[in-house]
Amino acid sequence: MSRAKEPSARTAPRRARTWRDYRGYLYVLPALAVYLTFAVLPALHTAYLSLFEWDGVTLGSWVGLGNYREVFADPALRGSVVNALxxxxxxxxxxxxxxxxxxxxxxxxxxxxxxxxxxxxxxxxxxxxxxxxxxxxxxxxxxxxxxxxxxxxxxxxxxxxxxxxxxxxxxxxxxxxxxxxxxxxxxxxxxxxxxxxxxxxxxxxxxxxxxxxxxxxxxxxxxxxxxxxxxxxxxxxxxxxxxxxxxxxxxxxxxxxTVPGLLVYRLAFSDGKVGLASALGVLLSLLILVIVYIVNRLSRPETPERSLRPGSAVRSRS
Missing domain, CATH: 1.10.3720.10 (MetI-like)
Known part of the structure; x- marks a missing residue:
């Protein structure tokens, strides 16, 4: 006769969450609100403006990724990124x-x-x-x-x-x-x-x-x-x-x-090319994020491999 397998561990019954379980998030909300208002939302708005040809005053026209293509095609814009590097x-x-x-x-x-x-x-x-x-x-x-x-x-x-x-x-x-x-x-x-x-x-x-x-x-x-x-x-x-x-x-x-930061200022406030300036700013931000990510990955301390992979079980020999 085969014996039914007994569970290796019994899970405790889940209890209903109360407001006390979420009150820690209340301490984060003020800082999160400031960050969303002054960092995330302006960044998203800049990415939105980069899809238009706009002089900052009149009604803008949709150009899609045209501003990004111009950044890569214009030697002056490419040269500013090279100077920054x-x-x-x-x-x-x-x-x-x-x-x-x-x-x-x-x-x-x-x-x-x-x-x-x-x-x-x-x-x-x-x-x-x-x-x-x-x-x-x-x-x-x-x-x-x-x-x-x-x-x-x-x-x-x-x-x-x-x-x-x-x-x-x-x-x-x-x-x-x-x-x-x-x-x-x-x-x-x-x-x-x-x-x-x-x-x-x-x-x-x-x-x-x-x-x-x-x-x-x-x-x-x-x-x-x-x-x-x-x-x-x-x-x-x-x-x-x-x-x-x-x-x-x-x-x-x-x-x-000439560096990208200076060129963004010129394009937006002197030349009336807000969309192109926004595209250059978005690409510069992405470049910074990629470099920071690479630096953080390379600087992580090496951790020894776990002897057991997640989900694996040790089987006892009979």
Whole structure:
């Protein structure tokens, strides 16, 4: 005779949900309402406007994906995206390398006055970017501090109108972003160093590790999360840059420093092409989301595979 199978686990009867089970959502509603009103709805409205040819005043006409095709077909629009991708090197990679270098110098031995270091290097984050742009425009001027310094040390041949040079304008603007964001990266990494167990450094020193090996083997692996945050923030700053470019070069000379953020402003408020500006803004947002998603995927810590797959059962041998 075959015996009926007994259930491996008995499920408890479900009880009816009450208002107390949902009261936690009440705390989320104010923030959710603000987010939907000022972030989600404007984004959806921008995507809607990108399907029209509209000057912002008269009645718009439906063009479907025509604005998106124009973004890919227009060399000026494609060039602005390329310039933004180049700025990632100066806004993201160089600040992260500088932040890691400064962190490596300060992490081997805990020193007093770490708060002073953070304050000094975070000053560019406190100063408004418009003021930063005005200051660096003076530094890059013909009689600015940079050219005067080059002339004083015998390198006057290198002096030039940095922001007006077709070959160096984008590099000059990018270095401003490097100066602004290096302090932010350093602060993130120094905060991450504070949570590293000092015994790890002691063990590395007992094994004969030098400063470089200690940084590579101990400090850098422990800063994986901070590296992901720094790369995400700086990459978004590069792709969405507007203030520094607008104040320093205005997109010139020619279109050498034109970035999508500046071009969206021009198309919408100067050229009366709101639909085209919306399409460029939507594509820029999608590009940022894709890059952020890739960064977050690569920065996830590796987790060991589960020994049992979901839904699988261990069968006992009779």
């Amino acid at each position: 180049v700025l990632i090197v100066f806004f993201a990679f160089l600040p992260i390398l500088a932040g890691l270098a400064m962190t490596g110098l300060l992490a081997r031995h805990r020193r007093r006055g770490m708060g002073v270091y953070r304050l000094l290097f975070m000053l560019p984050q406190v100063v408004p970017l418009v003021a930063v742009g005005v200051t660096w425009r003076w530094l890059y001027g013909d009689d600015g501090l940079i050219n005067e310094t080059l002339g004083g040390i015998g390198l006057g041949g290198w002096a030039r109108a940095w922001l007006g040079d077709f070959d160096w304008a984008l590099v000059a603007v990018g270095l401003v972003g490097t100066w602004v964001l290096s302090g932010l990266c350093m602060m993130l990494f120094l905060s991450g160093v504070q949570k590293i167990d000092p015994q790890l450094y002691e063990a590395a020193r007992l094994d004969g590790a030098g400063p470089v090996r200690e940084f590579v083997s101990v400090t850098l692996p422990q800063l994986r999360g901070e590296l992901a945050v720094a790369l995400t923030v700086t990459t978004v700053a590069a792709l969405a840059s507007f203030d520094i470019v607008y104040v320093t070069t205005g997109g010139g000379p020619g279109e050498e420093t």
